[in-house]
Amino acid sequence: MFTKSTLKIPSFHAGWDLDVWQYLPTAETSKPLPVIVMAHGFGANKTMGLSHYAEAFSAAGYACLVFDYRRWGASDGTPRQVLVVNEQLEDYRTVIKYARQQAHFDPQRLVVWGSSFSGGHSITLSSEANLNPVAAIAQCPYTGLTAANSPLWYLKIAAYSAVDLLKQALNLSPVYIPIISEPGTLGALTSEGTVPGMMAIVASESPYQNEISASSLLQVPGYQPMKNAKQVTCPLLIVLPSEDNLCLPEGAHHIAKTTTKCELVSVSGAGHFDVYHGQPYHAESLSAQLEFLKKHVPV
Template sequence: MSATQPSDDAFEKGHIKIPSMTPGWLLDAWKYMPRSSSACAPSRGLPVIIMAHGICGNKLMSLAPYAETFACMGYAVVVFDYRRWGASGGTPRHVVYISEQLEDYRTVIKYCRLQPEFDPHKVILWGTSLSGGHVVTLASERELNPTAVISQCPYLGTGPSTEISWTFIKTILRGIQDVLRQAVGLHPTYIPAVAYPGQVGMLTKPGCVQGVQRIVADQRDFPNEVSASSLFELPFYNPTASAPRITCPALVVAAEHDNLCPLQAALELKALSPLVEVVVVPCHHFELYPGTSMHEKSVDAMKAFLLERVALA
């Protein structure tokens, strides 16, 4: 079966709400369960893969093909939106707090371990871009004890190079304005999540606008805005720093010509931990996602890794 053409008959998709650490704010999630138990009928539940999107993304942005592929293999999958994003609760909207997103992953992990349909000893974390960095960070938390992690084109603390320009200065000033506004309880100052080179925005490298457009089936699913102060989260986030403490097998699928999350960062991660495996795909950042020529190559690496590291009973 092709990684891009899973059979709907092979899995059931449900919709669940998971209480977050903020009272009253629920995490919106999809739950995929294989229909057939012939390939895997464990008494302790199924291995479960927990997934979330990258910066400014939500689960409607082409995460379903991954989940469907894994469910067809016999794994359970839970795909969730962070607080403030997608269909999850939380205000103000579209603000990136890395500590909050890591906490949301932990919340979903704990939730899944309490559900009888999942094996609490076989929890796999999956992330892409910024969330690819999140799962690397979480792989080093011994108390979480994930079984394995899969990280696609991850942000590992090294971002794209920036040039001092008038656009850069305007972007920073918008970020400072947002910090001041939110500090006194005002509505955030927003900038585009993706924009063309030379414009104010979060992601402005060549190919970003076109890449995001490819993974959004309906433009209404992607508001294309983020609080300007979210820019200041990334320089202080370094998932690679936790590499020596990684406790489980980790697959990194890296794009050779990535202009957002450089390949060199993935190679440095591998050098710091014997548990890290890197597969390099000859493409750009957004060419690993569904609908591109290199997507199946990325997914094939993930499938092989899963079957080797988290075998189905």
């Protein structure tokens, strides 16, 4: 019900290409297709379950462009495994611009999709009037609120980050810490259930590396997608696991109260990773997304 191909799209940084999976529905149509631009969350790449969403959307008649950020997954960029929020937002804009330049895509029916940290990107981009997406979807999104850690954790992160910043300034290899680790240990994401939750979405063929530059964590506190809620320009769906202990639900509720553009679907009893493929609440989350698309971006 769909075809899949791989594209290389030049990023904003000269010589660094973004690796993109293009999904096209096979049903014949004479009209340009609505297109969904998708990327993954914190420390993840597109092999970690995004194909299941893209396949479902394409089977329903939507084209999808699923990409890896610079420095991550199959895309170019060095040093590797370094998170830069502005770069990731820029990469979304790059793929969106590419999509709008293709004759087989409808430039007026472009949807931004994100999950977890990229759910925050979806919220942020939906507030950019000049970008003008027709709709946006944010699943279990990062909104600016995360679980607190111990004072010792913050001291360790500060120390590792300082050394990392110095090494990168000298063009040396970054200082890496685990992306996911058990509660009480050193790592970027240490909430209860995060390790088994993340590993459950890592496919056997995934090139997943459980490491991130320590100073990447300095990017997170200042990034507050919920502050953009009043500027959201298009219908925005937030699929919210009610028991999310990683990206705290309070931020999503704040967005829903702040703008009439937001449609919030609470998945009762679900944790952060429970809405991904193979998990107990995936069908409920996907169904809500397909209904939202049918309502606001009918094929």
